[in-house]
Amino acid sequence: MTVAITGAASGIGAETARLLSSRGASVIALDRNKPDFPVAQFVQIDLADPDSINAAAQQLPDTLTGLCNVAGVPGTVGSDRVARINYLGLRQLTEAVIPKMVKGGSIVNVASTAGQNWRERQKIHVDLGSTASFTDGLRWLESNPVSDAQAYPYFKEALIVWTMGRAVTLRRATGIRMNCVSPGPTDTPILNDFRTTLGSANVEDAIHRAGGVGRPEDIAPVIAFLLTTDSAWVVGANVLADGGLLASRILD
Secondary structure, eight states, X not given: OEEEEETTTSHHHHHHHHHHHHTTOEEEEEESSOOSSOOSEEEEOOTTOHHHHHHHHXXXXXXXXXXXXXXXXXXXXXXXXXXXXXXXXXXXXXXXHGGGEEEEEEEEEEOOGGGTTGGGGHHHHHHHHTOOSHHHHHHHHHHSOOOHHHHHHHHHHHHHHHHHHHHHHHHHHHOOXXXXXXXXXXXXXXXXXXXXHTOHHHHHHHHHHHTSOBOHHHHHHHHHHHHSGGGTTOOSOEEXXXXXXXXXXXXX
16 A cells, blocks of 8 residues: 555654554655654645646556545644645545555545534635635635635535545446545644644533544544545445534433
């Protein structure tokens, strides 16, 4: 198995890279920074820059069995960078990598429980997802601006919607599967940023409902499962790995 992982230098991406390597996978790390642990290949990438994305994609082999889109930034960096890195860049890299993937390969996108309300904006997210390119997406956002405060949940919603829709056409055309994993609050370098953008009270409530803060070690095995043939009938799903956070709201 040969798997490319964005955000592989830290957090969930790093733990996923370590886990897959320990299971015998050849891991290609895509990040701005080189991981401090061994990987088969390191490719530097800036997901905010379309040229950097294209250059990175060209360095990947034509025998990829998996792509894990884990890299992401919090709302504290501003709406433009969140849009570029968490959505438009992820989408461009994915489309560039698809021709390099083997039939039966798997793509896993890391979304978030912050995107739980995607149904409320489903039509507008489908509209954004229909834009043809990174540049077209930026133009669409100029006409449909997203505030800094709303950026993180908005683009996680958009990612979930795009994953669902694209998974259907992708499976039919190529045999490649695509799914999302949505963690709840997780002990990563950007957890404290969420207290600023989403509100400390909201974050603490989510942690309480989940029974604590998740660890990257709790999320990586779920990503790994979606890369294997054990999940062959899972297509276009948004798999929760949130400690029961969203389930707890059924009792409210």
